[in-house]
Structures are given as C-alpha cells and as structure tokens.
Amino acid sequence: MKLAIKLAYRNLIGAGLRTWLNVIVLSFSFVVIIWMKGILIGWDHQAREDMKNWEIGEGQYWQEHYDPYDPFTLAESHAVIPEELQSEIAANRMEPVLIAQGTLYPQGRMQTILIKGIDPGQELLMLPTEKLDTAVAAVPAIIGSGMARAGKLAKSDYVTLQWRDRNGTFDATEIVITEIFTTNVPTVDGGQVWIPLDELQSMLMMPGEATLLTFEDGKAERPEPAGWKLKTSEELTADVTEMIQTKTIGQSVFYIILLLLAMLAIFDTQVLSIFRRQKEIGTYVALGYTRRDVVWLFTTEGAMHAVLAALVAAAYGIPFLIWQADVGWTLPVDAADYGMAMAQTLYPVYSFSLVLSTVLIVMLATTVVSYWPSRKIAKMNPTEALRGKIQ
Amino acid sequence: MKNENVIQIKNLTKTFPMGKTRFTALEDINLEIGRGEFAGLIGPSGSGKTTLLNITGSLDTPSSGEAWVLGRSVSTLTAREAARLRKENLGFIFQSYNLLVVHTVFENVEFPLLLLGYSGSKRKKMVMDSLEWVGLTDKVKSKPPQLSGGECQRVAIARAMVKKPSLVLADEPTANLDAANSHHILQTMEKLNKELHTTFLFATHDDKVIRYLKRKIYLFDGKVDKDEIIENPGK
Numbered sequence: 090m091k092l093a094i095k096l097a098y099r100n101l102i103g104a105g106l107r108t109w110l111n112v113i114v115l116s117f118s119f120v121v122i123i124w125m126k127g128i129l130i131g132w133d134h135q136a137r138e139d140m141k142n143w144e145i146g147e148g149q150y151w152q153e154h155y156d157p158y159d160p161f162t163l164a165e166s167h168a169v170i171p172e173e174l175q176s177e178i179a180a181n182r183m184e185p186v187l188i189a190q191g192t193l194y195p196q197g198r199m200q201t202i203l204i205k206g207i208d209p210g211q212e213l214l215m216l217p218t219e220k221l222d223t224a225v226a227a228v229p230a231i232i233g234s235g236m237a238r239a240g241k242l243a244k245s246d247y248v249t250l251q252w253r254d255r256n257g258t259f260d261a262t263e264i265v266i267t268e269i270f271t272t273n274v275p276t277v278d279g280g281q282v283w284i285p286l287d288e289l290q291s292m293l294m295m296p297g298e299a300t301l302l303t304f305e306d307g308k309a310e311r312p313e314p315a316g317w318k319l320k321t322s323e324e325l326t327a328d329v330t331e332m333i334q335t336k337t338i339g340q341s342v343f344y345i346i347l348l349l350l351a352m353l354a355i356f357d358t359q360v361l362s363i364f365r366r367q368k369e370i371g372t373y374v375a376l377g378y379t380r381r382d383v384v385w386l387f388t389t390e391g392a393m394h395a396v397l398a399a400l401v402a403a404a405y406g407i408p409f410l411i412w413q414a415d416v417g418w419t420l421p422v423d424a425a426d427y428g429m430a431m432a433q434t435l436y437p438v439y440s441f442s443l444v445l446s447t448v449l450i451v452m453l454a455t456t457v458v459s460y461w462p463s464r465k466i467a468k469m470n471p472t473e474a475l476r477g478k479i480q
Numbered sequence: 481m482k483n484e485n486v487i488q489i490k491n492l493t494k495t496f497p498m499g500k501t502r503f504t505a506l507e508d509i510n511l512e513i514g515r516g517e518f519a520g521l522i523g524p525s526g527s528g529k530t531t532l533l534n535i536t537g538s539l540d541t542p543s544s545g546e547a548w549v550l551g552r553s554v555s556t557l558t559a560r561e562a563a564r565l566r567k568e569n570l571g572f573i574f575q576s577y578n579l580l581v582v583h584t585v586f587e588n589v590e591f592p593l594l595l596l597g598y599s600g601s602k603r604k605k606m607v608m609d610s611l612e613w614v615g616l617t618d619k620v621k622s623k624p625p626q627l628s629g630g631e632c633q634r635v636a637i638a639r640a641m642v643k644k645p646s647l648v649l650a651d652e653p654t655a656n657l658d659a660a661n662s663h664h665i666l667q668t669m670e671k672l673n674k675e676l677h678t679t680f681l682f683a684t685h686d687d688k689v690i691r692y693l694k695r696k697i698y699l700f701d702g703k704v705d706k707d708e709i710i711e712n713p714g715k
Contacts, residue, residue: 092594103582103623372578375539376639377567377595379559472534475578 093382097390101397108394111354115398115451118351120406122344122447127410127437128418129337135273135432136329137322142215143274145325146184147307150174150317152300155188157276163190163203167255167298171314174302182306184211185299187289191252193282195240202236203281204252206289213305216277220268221285227263228288233278237269244269250282254294262292273432348451352458359391359462370466371475380471384463391459395452413437485548486647486679487513487536492545494531494702505531507702509545513681513695515646518673520682522690523699529683530651532699536681537570537649538562550646567595571640571678575652577632579624579639585611586620589638596643610642614668630661637665641672647679654686662688 101108155166177183187206209221223229251261373383417434494506506528521529534540538554547554579588593603611617614634654662698706
C-alpha cells in the first residue's frame with residue numbers, strides 16, 4: 090500500500106501537465122460542489138431565520154378555520170383570543186394578528202389584498218410597526234417594498250381601502266402609507282397592508298379577536314385552547330424545507346454532471362495510460378509485481394488525482410469559500426420573484442460534514458473510475474506488454 | 481534438479497494458438513545452465529530464444545515439459561510466487577531498456593529495492609554502488625529521455641544488478657546500441673559476472689554479444705541446434 094502510494098505519487102508528478110490538468114478539473118468539482126451545497130445550506134439557514142424574525146416567531150396558534158392558501162376561509166378565520174393566552178400577550182411574548190380580505194384602490198386601480206392588523210407596539214417581529222403609531226389624518230399603514238412596487242405606492246401616499254365587516258357590509262376608508270419596509274420574506278409583503286390591530290378589529294367589528302397568534306417561546310409547554318391550532322416553527326417552515334429539498338435535487342443533477350466531467354477526464358487518462366504504458370506495465374511485472382499489483386498501482390494513481398485535487402482545491406478554494414461566506418452571492422434576478430423566503434444575497438454556510446462528505450464522494454468516485462479501466466491490466470500478457478504490443 | 485544449476489529445462493515445448501492450429505515456438509528443449517555462466521541463446525528472429533527467455537524469467541509457462549529456475553518449477557508457480565521469484569532472484573535487461581520514463585535514473589535503479597522493502601539509507605547505498613559499476617553516478621537526477629541509448633542500457637543493467645540477483649536475463653541488450661556502447665555494456669556485464677558470479681543468459685543474434693559469450697546455445701526453429709562452451713571468448 091505504502092509502496093503503491095509512493096510509486097503512484099512519483100508517476101503522477103512525473104507525468105507533469107497531464108496530471109495537473111486532471112487535478113485542476115477535479116479540484117474545480119470539489120470547490121463548486123462545496124460552494125453550491127454551502128449556498129443551499131446558507132439559504133436554508135437564512136430563510137428559516139428570516140421567517141422567524143419577520144413572520145412566525147417560534148411558532149403560532151392559528152384559528153381553526155385559517156388556511157393561508159384559501160382566501161375564502163378568511164371570513165371565518167377569527168375568534169376571540171383565548172383567556173389562557175392573554176398573559177403572554179400582556180407580557181409582549183405573544184402577538185395577535187387579525188387578517189381580512191380587502192380591496193385597495195391605488196390611483197384608481199383595484200387591487201385585492203390582505204389587511205393585517207398588528208399591535209404597533211409589538212417587538213416580537215421585525216416589522217416596523219412603530220410606524221403605525223403615527224398621528225395622521227387617515228389610518229396609518231405599512232407595506233413591503235414588493236407591495237409598493239405592485240401598487241405603485243410610495244411613502245405618504247393616501248389610498249382608499251375597502252373591506253367587508255363581520256356582517257358582510259362593505260365599508261371603506263383612506264389609509265396613508267407611513268412606511269415601506271424591505272424584507273426577504275414575501276409572505277409578509279406581497280399583496281398585504283399592515284394596519285393597527287385595534288383599528289382593524291374596529292373596522293371588522295371583531296373586538297378582541299385575532300386570526301393567528303405568534304409567540305416567541307417555542308420551548309415552553311403550550312396549552313391548546315379550543316378553536317385554535319398550535320403550529321410549531323418546523324411545521325411553519327415546512328414549505329421552505331420542501332423547496333430547498335427540491336432545489337437540492339436540481340443542484341445534485343448539476344454537480345453530478347460536473348463530477349461526471351471530472352470523472353471522464355480521469356477515466357480517459359486511465360484508458361490512455363494503460364494503452365500507452367504497456368511496456369511500463371510489463372516492466373513492473375518483470376521486476377516483481379503481479380498483474381494484480383499493477384492494477385492496484387494504476388488505481389492508486391488514478392485515486393491520487395483526487396488527493397492532489399483536494400490539496401489544490403484547498404489552496405484556492407478555502408480563500409474563495411471564505412470570501413464567499415463573507416460577501417455572499419447576490420442573485421442575478423429579483424429574489425422577490427421566487428415567492429418564498431429568499432434573500433437577494435445568499436451567504437453560503439459550510440459544515441465539516443459537507444466538506445468531508447464531498448471529499449469522500451469525489452475520492453470514492455475517482456477510485457471507482459480509476460479501477461474500472463485498470464482491470465484490463467489483469468488480462469494483459471506480460472510478455473507482449475513488455476514489447477509494447479497493442480492488446 | 482541439481483542445486484548448482486540455476487536453470488534446468490527438460491523436454492520443454494511451447495506452442496501458441498495461431499488461427500485454428502497451434503504454432504510451435506519451442507520443441508523438446510533440454511538445457512542446464514549452471515551458476516556463474518555467461519551464456520547466450522543465439523538464433524535468428526523466430527527461433528524461440530525470447531520465448532525461452534520469458535519462460536526462464538517466469539513471465540510465461542511451458543505448454544509441456546518442465547523448466548526449473550533456482551530449483552522452482554515455473555509451470556507450478558502461482559502468479560504471486562512467480563512475481564516473488566522475479567523480485568528476489570532475477571534481473572531483466574531488455575532491448576529497448578524498458579526504463580520508467582517519468583522516474584529519474586536513481587528512482588529507476590531504486591525500484592527493485594523498493595519492492596524488496598529495503599530501508600532508505602540501504603537503498604541509497606546500493607543504488608549508488610550499482611550506478612558506480614556502470615559509471616553513471618553523475619546522472620542520478622537525469623530522466624531516461626535525457627540519456628543516450630548507451631546510458632539508458634547502463635541504467636537498465638544497474639537496475640538489473642542492484643539487488644545482486646542470482647540470474648540476469650538479457651534480451652537483445654545491444655540491439656539499439658552502436659559498437660562502442662555495445663562493448664562498454666558487455667564489458668560491464670562481464671565484469672559483474674566475474675566479480676559477483678551472477679549467471680547471465682542472453683537472447684541475441686548480435687555478433688558483438690556472441691563474441692563475449694562463454695557458452696553459445698544455438699536455437700533454430702524452436703530446437704537446440706548446437707550448444708558449445710568457449711574456453712577463451714575472443715572479442
């Protein structure tokens with residue numbers, strides 16, 4: 090084993106450019122695979138963190154009829170906040186949100202929206218709700234930058250808002266945009282207008298009611314009040330998990346192609362080596378190797394490409410990956426278009442297991458690809474190999 | 481087999497498939513070569529000398545009959561045993577040198593010692609001794625493409641001799657060399673034969689080599705035609 094490694098190393102270094110071309114291609118695979126997987130992990134971390142900070146906290150209670158994917162349930166998705174949760178709300182560790190359907194008339198156009206009521210004094214979520222606590226002539230409202238773009242709305246704009254109260258009666262009022270916030274979480278932005286909770290409760294004639302309750306303590310033992318469903322942060326981020334899994338599969342295809350290209354280079358080199366180095370193979374046998382030993386030597390040689398590639402990848406990859414983790418990768422398209430929690434700039438996160446698994450996969454694949462053509466050596470006639478006769 | 485014989489061949493026949501028939505390369509060969517001999521298999525192309533050399537070197541096996549090399553029957557050796565025999569006891573010299581081109585002269589000569597598991601310091605001493613025999617101590621860091629044909633063959637001799645084998649098999653060692661280099665190579669081998677009592681068996685049809693041989697075994701159409709001992713080889 091030690092001898093095979095020593096000889097393989099000598100052969101590889103001696104082969105010069107041919108070795109280094111393979112090594113560079115393979116090192117590129119190492120770095121790109123780690124970087125791409127790092128981006129996915131980073132995205133996953135960021136998305137979960139952003140969703141927690143902007144929307145879901147450490148979990149939520151949903152009124153039993155609430156279904157965020159079915160706007161027709163909204164008319165029924167409200168109930169009086171349960172007594173047993175009032176203390177948490179009073180301690181600012183839980184924030185009620187009331188949701189209703191409405192229609193906005195920006196510059197004469199009509200836009201169906203969700204009206205969300207939230208306490209202006211809340212500090213649980215990153216929404217700039219303090220801007221709702223503003224003395225203005227109309228109902229103060231904050232919107233996300235996505236909503237502002239879609240409705241062509243700017244700060245201080247007045248716009249008509251229409252809704253139906255709990256009795257189905259239409260009503261309308263003027264709202265004024267007091268703040269436009271930027272977020273990576275489109276589910277608090279697109280098609281939504283945030284106004285003070287008490288204002289919305291009054292507009293809908295639903296005093297003391299809410300659609301969902303967001304809490305900050307996810308570890309505490311939680312009651313399950315009648316008419317409310319407890320949603321853990323894992324359940325609430327399931328969509329992100331699913332999306333990232335889908336993306337992971339897509340990216341796997343990409344890096345399998347990348348790996349295949351590198352493997353093709355190794356395979357090609359091995360096939361060529363066995364063809365060109367027949368005399369050398371015969372010489373090894375004459376000097377005391379069995380053909381099996383020569384197969385092992387050639388396999389080690391091929392596999393050693395991966396070892397050299399890992400070293401080369403470390404030389405330029407580590408600075409690159411650290412730099413990327415620092416400055417991130419800015420998406421070439423607007424992240425808001427993805428319709429899910431995704432920052433415009435993604436910061437890759439690399440774990441030890443990611444690096445280790447990538448190194449092991451590449452090394453294993455390289456070894457298999459190196460062994461495959463080397464098996465031909467075992468069938469070679471050493472006397473013909475010595476004379477370099479094509480076999 | 482007598483122990484003083486390095487090679488003993490008895491009724492050896494070797495055939496190769498050739499279409500639907502078989503081609504007989506060697507037929508009923510009987511031969512004994514003792515320790516310290518400087519012998520040659522002489523014959524034209526196709527006479528079977530390289531085939532006999534390969535069988536003697538345990539790189540091939542006889543179709544029938546027996547070949548004993550250093551007391552071991554070539555046809556009954558496993559691949560590993562044959563490799564061990566070559567590794568420990570045999571040295572090979574080839575017509576086209578068969579040096580490892582990406583390795584330096586030192587590394588080429590060191591190779592058989594690596595297989596034998598010698599320590600680094602011992603390897604270094606033995607390699608330098610061997611290179612000194614062939615007069616190439618100034619080329620240790622050169623690679624084969626940087627050497628002349630004569631120098632390459634001297635490296636091959638150093639590689640064959642470095643482990644002080646019992647038997648050296650040389651297949652047309654001077655075929656690619658000019659007269660001056662051929663004589664230099666043969667003188668080196670003759671000196672090693674005298675000093676180390678290594679048995680040399682050549683396969684050749686080169687007059688320059690034949691003149692040095694102390695025993696000439698003529699092969700013709702796969703059979704031993706003539707076997708003569710030369711008391712005072714003329715050069």
